[in-house]
Amino acid sequence: MNARIAAFFREFSESRIALVSLGITLFFVACTVLAPFISPINPYDLRSIRLSDARLPPGTQQVEPVPELSIPLAARDGKARAEGVTPAGDPIVLQLVPDSDGRLALEIDARNMVVTEIRLRGLPIDASVQGARKHPIRSEWTLANPASTLHIETGPQIPANLQFSVLIKGESEGTGMTFLLGTDGYGRDMLSAIIYGIRISMIVGAAGALGAMAIGTFLGLIAAWFGGRVDSFIMRLVDFQLSIPSLMVGLLVLTMLGKGVDRIILAIILIQWTYFARTTRSVALAELRKDYVDAARCLRFSALRINLLHILPNCLPPLLVILTISIAGAITLEASLSFLGVGLPLTQPSLGMLIANGYEYMFSNMHWIAIYPGLVLLVMIVAINVVGDRLRDMFNPQLKR
Amino acid sequence: MTRVETIIPANKHAEPILSIRNLSKVFPLQSGFWDGVIGRMTGLEPKAVHAVDNVSLDVRAGETIGIVGESGCGKSTLARILAGISQANGGQFLYRGRDIQDYLKNPRDALKIQMIFQDPQSSLNPRLQVIDIVGEAPVVHGIIPRSQKKDYVLGYLEKVGLGAEFLYRYPHQFSGGQRQRIGIARALAVNPELLICDESVAALDVSVQAQIINLFMKIKAEFGLTMLFISHDLGVIRHLCDRVVVMYLGRVVEVAPTERLFSDPRHPYTQMLLEGMPKISLERRKFLSIEGEIPSPINPPQGCHFHPRCAFRTEHCSQKRPDLVSLEEGRHIACLNWQGTSPPPIKSGGGYAQSENA
Numbered sequence: 129m130n131a132r133i134a135a136f137f138r139e140f141s142e143s144r145i146a147l148v149s150l151g152i153t154l155f156f157v158a159c160t161v162l163a164p165f166i167s168p169i170n171p172y173d174l175r176s177i178r179l180s181d182a183r184l185p186p187g188t189q190q191v192e193p194v195p196e197l198s199i200p201l202a203a204r205d206g207k208a209r210a211e212g213v214t215p216a217g218d219p220i221v222l223q224l225v226p227d228s229d230g231r232l233a234l235e236i237d238a239r240n241m242v243v244t245e246i247r248l249r250g251l252p253i254d255a256s257v258q259g260a261r262k263h264p265i266r267s268e269w270t271l272a273n274p275a276s277t278l279h280i281e282t283g284p285q286i287p288a289n290l291q292f293s294v295l296i297k298g299e300s301e302g303t304g305m306t307f308l309l310g311t312d313g314y315g316r317d318m319l320s321a322i323i324y325g326i327r328i329s330m331i332v333g334a335a336g337a338l339g340a341m342a343i344g345t346f347l348g349l350i351a352a353w354f355g356g357r358v359d360s361f362i363m364r365l366v367d368f369q370l371s372i373p374s375l376m377v378g379l380l381v382l383t384m385l386g387k388g389v390d391r392i393i394l395a396i397i398l399i400q401w402t403y404f405a406r407t408t409r410s411v412a413l414a415e416l417r418k419d420y421v422d423a424a425r426c427l428r429f430s431a432l433r434i435n436l437l438h439i440l441p442n443c444l445p446p447l448l449v450i451l452t453i454s455i456a457g458a459i460t461l462e463a464s465l466s467f468l469g470v471g472l473p474l475t476q477p478s479l480g481m482l483i484a485n486g487y488e489y490m491f492s493n494m495h496w497i498a499i500y501p502g503l504v505l506l507v508m509i510v511a512i513n514v515v516g517d518r519l520r521d522m523f524n525p526q527l528k529r
Numbered sequence: 530m531t532r533v534e535t536i537i538p539a540n541k542h543a544e545p546i547l548s549i550r551n552l553s554k555v556f557p558l559q560s561g562f563w564d565g566v567i568g569r570m571t572g573l574e575p576k577a578v579h580a581v582d583n584v585s586l587d588v589r590a591g592e593t594i595g596i597v598g599e600s601g602c603g604k605s606t607l608a609r610i611l612a613g614i615s616q617a618n619g620g621q622f623l624y625r626g627r628d629i630q631d632y633l634k635n636p637r638d639a640l641k642i643q644m645i646f647q648d649p650q651s652s653l654n655p656r657l658q659v660i661d662i663v664g665e666a667p668v669v670h671g672i673i674p675r676s677q678k679k680d681y682v683l684g685y686l687e688k689v690g691l692g693a694e695f696l697y698r699y700p701h702q703f704s705g706g707q708r709q710r711i712g713i714a715r716a717l718a719v720n721p722e723l724l725i726c727d728e729s730v731a732a733l734d735v736s737v738q739a740q741i742i743n744l745f746m747k748i749k750a751e752f753g754l755t756m757l758f759i760s761h762d763l764g765v766i767r768h769l770c771d772r773v774v775v776m777y778l779g780r781v782v783e784v785a786p787t788e789r790l791f792s793d794p795r796h797p798y799t800q801m802l803l804e805g806m807p808k809i810s811l812e813r814r815k816f817l818s819i820e821g822e823i824p825s826p827i828n829p830p831q832g833c834h835f836h837p838r839c840a841f842r843t844e845h846c847s848q849k850r851p852d853l854v855s856l857e858e859g860r861h862i863a864c865l866n867w868q869g870t871s872p873p874p875i876k877s878g879g880g881y882a883q884s885e886n887a
Contacts, residue, residue, distance in 0.1 A: 418651040418652075419646040419647070419648055419651045419652035420651060420652050420653055420654040420655075422609070422612075422614050422644070422646065422652075423644070423646060423652050423653075423712070423715065424654075425613075425614045426612050426613070426614055426642075426643055426644045426716075427640070427643075427665070427666040427669075427715070427719060428633075428636035428639045428640055428666075428670070429665075429666070429669060433669070438654050441654075441656040442654070442655065442656060
């Protein structure tokens with residue numbers, strides 16, 4: 129058996145492009161299985177997503193939000209002391225003392241925090257802060273890159289009661305994370321979203337196609353085995369179904385049942401079982417004419433046993449071809465339905481939904497949101513289809529040299 | 530009008546293991562809804578192929594019966610009915626005195642009739658190993674426990690001349706003769722009483738044919754089998770069979786003990802068949818060469834099906850269907866002009882099972 133598999137693979141490899149496509153397909157399968165381990169962030173975890181990261185172009189480094197804290201000061205005769213804690217957990221001590229020139233000196237003791245900006249709010253309107261820029265209207269003074277001691281002039285006399293607040297901003301730090309493919313409109317890392325999108329597209333496609341294969345094969349075998357009216361009924365059902373565009377069936381099902389992974393799989397099964405039923409019936413009819421089926425009848429096996437253990441295994445090669453192509457078809461279908469907004473919920477973006485989201489930004493020069501998932505979808509479907517075509521060529525004896 | 534064709538066994542005292550009376554198999558050619566409507570409106574009889582047409586036959590235990598005829602004469606259809614694979618439309622089919630449908634209800638009973646197929650390539654499931662091909666049925670039907678499968682299969686492989694090294698191979702790894710041996714082992718493994726061989730050596734090389742024929746003779750003796758050997762090869766039939774049934778377009782035309790048939794063929798069709806047989810030294814007797822193709826079974830000639838090709842035909846051959854009449858002990862012929870083809874028979878009329886439908 130191993131020798132047969134090896135020979136099969138050797139024949140498959142005769143087509144270079146099919147081999148490359150098989151590699152790409154396997155890569156996507158690996159993405160599906162390993163998505164939680166290889167993706168930089170989990171795009172489904174809404175807590176890890178910051179709207180401040182939205183719509184960043186590819187290659188942008190992610191930065192932490194600027195750490196800041198506000199400390200109120202209440203001074204009596206120009207003297208006050210207050211303490212605060214930086215976001216990193218270090219203590220900050222503020223001390224206000226009158227100095228010899230009749231000014232107030234504000235000493236900031238921030239040991240482990242680089243202070244990039246200080247704002248003083250609520251000082252008397254005639255006060256002034258040395259080196260600071262006053263807000264045009266509000267009582268707010270901003271000082272960039274301040275020294276550790278600020279000097280505040282409050283006029284000829286130091287007020288007996290003085291209340292104001294000090295806003296201290298620290299240095300913003302990079303998180304070490306780079307958005308290689310940018311971020312989407314919700315601040316999700318596109319690379320992670322694409323990897324998870326591949327995962328969900330593959331799962332939906334494979335589950336839908338496998339489910340369709342199970343049902344279609346079952347009905348095809350029934351049609352071939354019983355023949356007559358059963359056969360006619362099932363095949364007319366197939367004809368009826370094939371006369372309706374598949375996207376219409378999908379829209380109908382999802383509009384009635386609502387969004388969700390399970391429902392889109394159901395829709396795909398409802399659309400694709402027909403191909404499997406037709407193929408199974410035709411192949412099974414050919415197999416039924418072979419003597420080994422008569423031999424199995426003569427050995428008085430049950431119809432179930434003959435169908436499942438004798439006929440079905442011999443029908444499998446063409447069914448595997450249909451399965452491969454059906455997976456690609458199911459992925460396309462799911463992407464189309466998601467693009468139209470009836471597919472998957474917003475919190476579980478598939479490739480189609482990512483494309484739909486990015487479509488909104490296409491004309492705002494934010495091409496990356498739509499183009500990268502689109503490219504991935506394109507490559508995925510082309511690769512799976514090439515593999516399926518190669519398998520079909522191999523099972524078609526007329527094309528054999 | 531009911532026609533009865535009866536074949537009385539040469540030895541009336543032996544109990545028949547298999548007995549069929551007026552067995553017919555009709556394949557309708559128009560079976561659609563509109564065909565039915567049109568048929569009812571016009572009152573025409575629907576077109577159909579009478580693959581097996583009122584055939585009666587008794588087979589005694591231990592006997593080897595040959596069925597010969599050109600392709601399309603219904604011998605394979607008859608074989609499939611007798612093997613219980615397809616069902617007859619009319620007539621009676623008793624196995625050991627019980628109606629076959631009743632008999633087939635119990636799978637263990639039904640295993641007593643087994644079949645060997647023509648094409649050893651397609652008669653073995655290409656996805657199964659030999660051990661499963663031969664051993665599946667005995668295990669499924671509880672003849673042996675699963676744990677004994679390997680030894681059991683091995684035993685039967687040895688009986689058909691194959692060794693243990695073949696157990697885990699697939700059919701495509703065998704030659705035609707070996708495949709046919711596997712098919713025989715598969716049938717034997719369920720302890721059959723009646724073996725139906727449908728052209729079982731036709732697809733093999735002549736040298737391999739001889740081996741398989743010898744194998745059939747060996748297993749027949751060893752397992753005490755009753756055999757029905759269907760073939761178009763008269764040499765094989767002569768070598769193997771006790772009695773020969775000649776069929777033409779679904780009907781039996783002549784039945785005789787093998788030696789009598791080959792030494793003194795009486796039906797013009799049998800004579801034609803024997804003439805076409807190579808390397809057989811026949812008695813110096815003049816046979817007329819018979820021209821023409823076998824007619825279409827959809828629209829067979831009226832009266833005697835053979836009359837358009839028959840050298841002895843008379844006017845009423847095209848009007849009256851000949852019944853099977855007894856010429857001598859164990860010898861029957863369905864020909865209106867049997868007097869013209871050979872000396873007169875001992876007595877006419879079967880009288881054996883005619884009362885049922887007369």
